Amino acid sequence: MKTFSNTVPIGKLFENSRFTIPEIQRDYAWDAKKEVSKLLEDMWKYFKVTDHKTSPQYFIGTIIVYSEGNKDDAKQIMDGQQRITSLTSLMAAIKSHIEKEANASNKKRKTELEDLAEQIEDKFLFDFVNNRPVPKLQPKSQDTIDTIKQMIQMDGHSPESSFEDHPSSITKGKLYLALKWFYHRVYKLAHEANPDDPVSEIIDFYNLITEKIVVTLTTTTTIGMAFQMFVSVNGAGKPLNAFDLLRGLLVAKSHALGIDTEVSKEIRFLSKDMKMIEKTGSGDGNVKTCMLNWTEVRNGKNIQENDIAGQLEKEIREFTEYTEFEEMIRELRNFIIAAHFLNTNRILKVPGFMQHRRVMGMSGKNSSWKAQHMLIYTALWCSGRSHKEIDAVMDAVEWVSIRGGWSQIANVLENIYPVYANKILYEENVNDWFDDFISSLTEVLNKADINGFSHLEKDPISESKATVLLHKVRGSYKDPGPGKALNNCNACPCMPEGAPSPWNCPPERQQPKSISGLLGNWFLMKDIQDKEIGKFQVVPSGRIKQMLENANTGIEVSNLEQIQRKISNGDSWKTSDIRARRDELLNLVEQHWPKEFVRPKF
Numbered sequence: 001m002k003t004f005s006n007t008v009p010i011g012k013l014f015e016n017s018r019f020t021i022p023e024i025q026r027d028y029a030w031d032a033k034k035e036v037s038k039l040l041e042d043m044w045k046y047f048k049v050t051d052h053k054t055s056p057q058y059f060i061g062t063i064i065v066y067s068e069g070n071k072d073d074a075k076q077i078m079d080g081q082q083r084i085t086s087l088t089s090l091m092a093a094i095k096s097h098i099e100k101e102a103n104a105s106n107k108k109r110k111t112e113l114e115d116l117a118e119q120i121e122d123k124f125l126f127d128f129v130n131n132r133p134v135p136k137l138q139p140k141s142q143d144t145i146d147t148i149k150q151m152i153q154m155d156g157h158s159p160e161s162s163f164e165d166h167p168s169s170i171t172k173g174k175l176y177l178a179l180k181w182f183y184h185r186v187y188k189l190a191h192e193a194n195p196d197d198p199v200s201e202i203i204d205f206y207n208l209i210t211e212k213i214v215v216t217l218t219t220t221t222t223i224g225m226a227f228q229m230f231v232s233v234n235g236a237g238k239p240l241n242a243f244d245l246l247r248g249l250l251v252a253k254s255h256a257l258g259i260d261t262e263v264s265k266e267i268r269f270l271s272k273d274m275k276m277i278e279k280t281g282s283g284d285g286n287v288k289t290c291m292l293n294w295t296e297v298r299n300g301k302n303i304q305e306n307d308i309a310g311q312l313e314k315e316i317r318e319f320t321e322y323t324e325f326e327e328m329i330r331e332l333r334n335f336i337i338a339a340h341f342l343n344t345n346r347i348l349k350v351p352g353f354m355q356h357r358r359v360m361g362m363s364g365k366n367s368s369w370k371a372q373h374m375l376i377y378t379a380l381w382c383s384g385r386s387h388k389e390i391d392a393v394m395d396a397v398e399w400v401s402i403r404g405g406w407s408q409i410a411n412v413l414e415n416i417y418p419v420y421a422n423k424i425l426y427e428e429n430v431n432d433w434f435d436d437f438i439s440s441l442t443e444v445l446n447k448a449d450i451n452g453f454s455h456l457e458k459d460p461i462s463e464s465k466a467t468v469l470l471h472k473v474r475g476s477y478k479d480p481g482p483g484k485a486l487n488n489c490n491a492c493p494c495m496p497e498g499a500p501s502p503w504n505c506p507p508e509r510q511q512p513k514s515i516s517g518l519l520g521n522w523f524l525m526k527d528i529q530d531k532e533i534g535k536f537q538v539v540p541s542g543r544i545k546q547m548l549e550n551a552n553t554g555i556e557v558s559n560l561e562q563i564q565r566k567i568s569n570g571d572s573w574k575t576s577d578i579r580a581r582r583d584e585l586l587n588l589v590e591q592h593w594p595k596e597f598v599r600p601k602f
Contacts (some may be wrong), residue, residue: 001230003220008590010087013063013217014124018074020138021081022223027141028174032181039086039225040182044189047208062216066226074138075219078226083215084195086178088137091124091149093183094206099156099200116203125152148176179218223249223313242286242308243274244292246332249316250325259322275334280344286369293375294335300422303414331425338382343369372410373397376417379424387452389430389600393420393437395600399593400441404448412444430602438597457516 030036039060045056063080067073095117126133135148147170150242154162159180163171170176190201220226223245247267254263264322280286288305296303297309303311319325344580380390400409420440423433 001223003218005216005218007057007059007214009057009211010213010215011123013215014087014136015082018129018136018138019065019081019084019139020074020076021085022076022252023076023249025077025081025140025244028082028085028144030174030178031087032174032177033083036086036178036181037116037185039381040090040185040189041215042203043151043209044186046213047205048193052212057212057214057215058528058553059214062218064220064226064229066220066223074378076223076226078223078229080215083497085137087174087209088148088184088554089151089175089179090182090209091206092154093119093159093186094157094202095120095125095152095177095203096158096162096183097187097199101152103156113199121152121315143173144175147173148169149178151176151179155200180342181566189290198450200366212352217308223252223309225310239554241288242295242305243284243287246291246312247271247308249312250329253316253319254322257320259325262322263308263325263329266326270329270336276340277336280340280369286343289369290336290339293339293378296418297379297421297425298331300419302418317479334382335378338378339369339374339376342374342381356498359488371416373411375421376424381419383425385424386602388600392430392434392600392602393424396434396438396441396597398599400445402589404445404594407447409444412447416440435599438599442597501540548556 043058043060047056050058061080061083064078066078067075070301074209098113098117098120102110102117105113115402125136127136127484127526129135137148137150140146146166150162150166150170151159159176163176185197186202190198190205194201195236218226218229247270249259250263250267255258274287274290277286277290278284285438291308292303292305295308315466316328376393377390380393385393400413411488416437420433449455
């Protein structure tokens with residue numbers, strides 16, 4: 001692998017080069033009155049205002065390209081396609097102004113101007129491949145290709161007249177609008193600077209662009225390295241993500257094998273499925289997470305986001321058959337669908353589905369996508385495991401997460417979950433690896449020196465974590481997952497203050513007449529002081545009556561009746577009662593998640 005970087009003027013960038021915009025790139029997106037205008041105005045300001053002795057060059061950014069073939073092959077643009085496309089459009093506009101002037105000039109000047117127009121063509125617009133002229137810039141969409149072809153041969157005409165017969169899909173496109181802006185704005189600026197001979201001003205501007213406007217050009221031989229460099233230097237705009245890269249790698253490799261038509265059909269289905277993920281959050285965050293989780297599961301190891309590109313490239317480079325493309329794409333599609341269902345509030349009529357979502361609460365508000373254990377559950381779901389197997393794996397994850405206090409052991413679990421998620425996805429028998437899984441989790445707890453649940457006495461407890469704890473302890477049959485309905489698990493709605501996420505329920509201290517599970521209230525109110533009890537507007541006896549009406553387990557009814565009898569006998573209401581209930585709950589938690597994991601039968 002070779003990588004070269006140097007700073008070059010725009011003329012050198014285009015000279016003896018052809019550029020291709022790969023499938024992974026989005027189409028041209030610069031707005032004529034924003035980014036296009038700023039580029040032109042900045043360069044014109046440098047042309048007319050800046051002292052070139054003190055600032056001999058003007059830098060307009062970084063270009064990253066890759067080429068796996070010889071030096072004559074087209075360069076694939078990883079970063080910089082908006083600038084390269086815009087500069088191509090600007091050169092086409094300048095060339096047309098020069099050609100228009102040539103048509104109205106005397107013989108000598110006409111020859112000079114035609115020679116200059118031909119120089120612009122050779123340097124910026126056309127190249128010869130097998131003795132045939134082709135545009136130096138090859139975009140990916142057909143409308144953009146047609147726009148490029150037409151704009152570099154306007155032959156002295158305006159964009160309006162040159163594109164008169166073209167469809168609205170082109171004349172309303174970003175690239176055509178950029179061309180029109182360049183054509184009219186550059187002439188207006190030149191005329192303001194030199195009313196007697198604006199074209200001479202345009203020619204001087206062209207020469208300055210060619211020689212003094214510079215970029216840093218980085219060329220590498222692999223798409224993986226190009227992608228990593230792009231991620232590290234790109235700080236603006238909408239960057240590519242690993243899914244864009246995957247599609248590009250699949251298209252490029254299938255094209256080299258001559259099977260791109262068949263593979264492209266599979267990619268279209270894949271893209272449609274990934275759209276579901278994209279719509280679940282702002283930007284590309286959930287897409288990135290899904291791709292990272294899938295790559296980790298596929299490889300059975302923890303992978304950094306910037307390393308996904310190299311990992312995918314290494315694997316796809318070895319593909320030789322259509323079935324390899326099909327297998328990878330369909331596996332990812334299954335993973336996407338599973339991840340989507342597990343991370344949304346959609347209620348599916350699938351036996352056991354709600355129970356399998358219960359541990360999502362351990363992650364807190366809207367963060368289940370990034371939870372480490374989510375890749376385990378996604379692998380379980382898309383591999384079609386039995387409900388008993390799923391429950392067994394989830395029990396183990398709950399056990400290590402709750403006993404370990406989650407944050408204390410999170411980094412270590414990052415290296416364990418992908419290993420066993422890979423086994424889930426590719427091995428038939430859970431019994432073959434389940435004991436090793438438990439041993440790995442036990443070792444994590446032992447190294448962290450965690451002996452019990454004392455951390456729960458001091459750590460802040462969110463509603464989501466409490467729900468996970470209570471769901472097992474109380475034996476609730478209702479949905480423990482995120483949801484706003486009041487008929488959810490009684491530990492879910494209207495918990496005390498500081499606990500609402502991710503259910504967005506009103507805090508109990510603000511709504512003292514709310515109804516919630518007995519154990520949930522006792523546990524989450526462990527930090528209440530005696531002086532705060534008076535803030536509750538409902539008397540204890542009335543509150544107990546409300547709870548009894550909504551209790552759905554025997555343990556709740558029994559405990560509530562015991563408290564009711566105590567209050568009826570005139571006993572006072574103290575925080576010591578809350579602490580006693582907290583300790584009682586911790587004992588129950590210890591019974592359900594003892595120090596040594598109890599292996600279930602499946």
